[in-house]
Amino acid sequence: MSTPPPLLRPRDGDALRAEIRRLAGVAGVPVIFGGEVSADTLRLTEFAGVRTNGLRGLSVTRASGLGGRVVDSRRPAAVSDYGNALSITHHYDGPVLGEGLRSVVAVPVVVSGRSRAVLYAATRGPGPLGDRTADALVQAGRRLATEIGIRDEVDRRLRLLDMTAPAPASDGVVAEELRAVQAELRAIADAAGDVHMRDRLREVGERLTRALAGGPDPDAPRLARREIDVLSQVALGCSNRAVAQRLSLGPETVKSYLRSAMRKLDAHSRHEAVATARRLGIIP
Template identity: 75%
Template sequence: MTADPALLRPRDSDALRAEIRRLAGATGVPVFFGGEVQTDTLLLSEFCGIRTNGLRGLSVRRASGLGGQVLDSRRPAAVTDYRSALSITHHYDGPVLGEGIRSVLAVPVVVEDRSRAVLYAAMRGPDPIGGRTAEALLQAGRRLASEIMIRDEVDRRLRLLDAAAPSPAAGGALAEEIRAVQAELHTLADGYADTQLSTALRGIGDKLARALSGPAAPEAPRLARREIDVLVQVALGCSNQETAQRLSLGPETVKSYLRSAMHKLDARSRHEAVVAARRFGLIP
């Protein structure tokens, strides 16, 4: 039986909130906000620097206002004077102008040609959003898109596993597929220079693994992250050379991590190390 995907997938709104906080800390722009797209409607839910409640919970329809335009076109857009802008509709003048906002930049979070969220940076004066802030907002949108794409792929695989495992006899194949997914997520995480995204990807993979194996036993030896990565690959049947290629490590480095893990697990062979690591709940 597979785990409930709702328990495995972190809330996308949490990732959105983290990006907004990061932007607020890295720039001098006073207002950031954003929201997820649900059924072609943008729901504003995350804010930093607002003074009123007018924008909280606002539903922005496709092609309406600046955010709706960005949602529809899947391209960034900006206005330097919201009140008099001719390039957008003015369905939301009340809450926007009530907040004192004049200059706004909106960036879509696009995954597989569909807007999944929108991020905003805003000023209360007439100055346009600067290039440094614009680039930071674009980077935040790309990070969110990458993270949502990975989360979608995990959900897709879980649905496939549910469909492909109708009986207990399929349990072994199901477990192997979950292990493979965790290994792929760890490998993807190592390819990102962005620490927050890398940590998030590893976290998703580890939650998926814990759904299969349960939490680590209290008496489990403490293995280094790379030692666990190597054992996961060995558990999938990979040779040292294949493990090295998958993890972008040298073969001798893989051997070193494997020897260290075997020593900590009191194992005399690769197979014993994998069995022991699974018994302790260190790998799925």
């Protein structure tokens, strides 16, 4: 029987689909598509702008065609005339040319040295795709790689807990590790330059908070995002200096956020603020 996916991890295909939709609006080309890589085989599942069903569900093996080439090399590649290109094999000419595609660029989504997905942009006319399209595809690949990498790390930590934490005394250990994961996600989200990626990372962190604390008390005081970030780090035992380093803030700024949170929570110490925030479900 297959092992079910981790409870907290959404489908990577959903993130891929979101990037395809986003690219369809900004890449400036008629056709965008892609798929995930499993066991060195790329399966095309997400599409925007296609007219036929020839590419849907197509399995592309490593080093075959344009997609298989980028899976193997882990580098972007492009052809300006697919049917006559000498740099690729022609195993998939039927569905590609049947869709009328000529100029195609493919970008691998590389996580920890492995291709995990491939994004494509294509036109039905001659001539190479422009730099704007290629840049948009590369940026989308980086966003998707970051998101998948974060999900992998969360899964790794949860698996490690499953293997090492003794039962039934493991609940506290699991909770502390999940709190650490949640705090790290908030720190990584804050450092992310891409707004879309920052929002997705924060969403995962909030899901962890709800899983551990059941969500905030409706009567709880409203803390600013930065105040919650600081409290989440303090809850791990970090000093103000360590919090400042993790969140890329000045030490005095950290003190200011902490004082503000303590005032809102009617707490007289950092430890009381953490305890109150946890009791109210503001932090896990």
